Amino acid sequence: MMRALILHGYSADNLGDGLLMDEAIELVRDALGRDCEVDLAASRPASFNDRDATVFSSNPRHLLRSNSLYRQLLRHPRYDLVVGVGGGYLRGKSLVETARTFVVHGPQLLFAALTRAPAVYLPQSVGPFHGAVWPVMRQLLGRVSTVYVRDDRSREELRTRxxxxxxxLAVGLGPGEVESTQPSGRYVLSVRAVDGEVPRPVVELARLLNQFDGYVQSATGTNDDRAAMASVCPVEVIPRGTLGGMSPRVIAAVRLHAALIALSAGHYVVHLAYERKGWGAFADLGLDDFVHNSKAFEPAMVFGQLEQLRASPELRAEYRRRVAAGRVKAAAQRSVILERLREAVRGNNKDERL
Known part of the structure; x- marks a missing residue:
């Protein structure tokens, strides 16, 4: 029976991280067979206990625990496939963030770089980093089989072959055709703190919206958005995980995967991005004009976009057409990644027999 290891998980209480881990597990099983054994590593392992996988802790503070990833690697260092989950965890805008990246993710990246198994990093953003850090990241990531990046800036800065x-991976989720139902209910605003506070333009947009509902994507650790959401005074906060059962709404979302989860549920979304990943994902969906810098957008203009999405059937039809085309492209790319995983495993098994 084949065995795979998925690295760099964070917490399923962040719905975006949970979603990307679920997609990684599904890809691995599609590549190796539904009966393959899957081990996954996460900083908050208990949050993934309901997944069909054996969960290990990558938290450095859990080094002596029986479920420590590093104790597992000493017991069972060989896998048929090693996968880095998609995301944006390899970054270091500040000295503190760089140190955290190297302490938490550095040992996992080092294992992926040195293992004899094929190692593939699923679509993610890499950077920003200080100039002195990039040579180290290029050296380590350059040793894995393939690194899929989800935005042009990461590819330009990483510069590895x-x-x-x-x-x-979340871009391709959702039905091929989005229903044309008229949006109903209040606007929805999903926020998070960026560099310690909700960006001023987002606060101003909340004032313009006046009556709106909130939505919290992440409620864990330092990524707990509940206080930020409460600070802009929504009428009510939509329960997490219920977007899929609602009639279409018009939504402004700061977190990328809050935006993509809402899109996959058939809603109309304007994304207020704070990192490079947001522009990459919305460009891939053909929605370049519906993504804005969360710290520098014009609130009245974004408010106008939200009003137009609610009022104009023609704009919504064009929006749906773009999303459907983007999903077709993303589905084709997923097939390419899947075949690459299969080829990597087949090639590695052949090399071991020689």
Whole structure:
């Protein structure tokens, strides 16, 4: 029976991280067979206990625990496939963030770089980093089989031959055709703190919206958005995980995967991005004009976009057409990634027999 290891998980209480881990597990099983054994590593392992996988802790503070990833690697260092989950965890805008990246993710990346198994990093953003850090990241990531990046800036800065541009795995989720139902209910605003506070333009947009509902994507650790959401005074906060059962709404979302989860549920979304990943994902969906810098957008203009999405059947039809085309492209890219995983495993098994 084949065995795979998925690295770099965070917490399923962040719905975006949970979604990308679920997509990674599904890809691995599609590649190796539904009966393959899957081990996954996460900083908050208990949040993934309901997944069909054996969960290990990558938290450095859990080094002596029986479920420590590093104790597992000493017991069972060989896998048929090693996968880095999609996301944006390899970054270091500040000294503190760089140190955290190297302490939490550095040992996992080092294992992926040195293992004899094929190692593939699923679509993600890499950077920003200080100039002195990039040579180290290029050296380590350059040793894995393939690194899929989900935005052009990451590819330009990484500059390794194994870096290939692909869409975020969440871009392809949702039905091929989006229903044309008229949006109903209040606007929805999903926020998070960026560099310690809700960006001023987002606060101003909340004032313009006046009566709106909130939505919290992440409620864990330092990524707990509940206080930020409460600070802009929504009428009510939509329960997490219920977007899929609602009639279409018009939504402004700061977190990328809050935006993509809402899109996959058939809603109309304007994304207020704070990192490079947002522009990459919305460009891949053909929605370049519906993504804005969360710290520098014009609130009245975005408010106008939200009003137009609610009022104009023609704009909504064009929006749906773009999303459907983007999903077709993303589905084709997923097939490419899947075949690459299969080829990597077949090639590695052949090499071991020689």
């Amino acid at each position: 194994n870096a290939l541009r692909m869409s975020d």
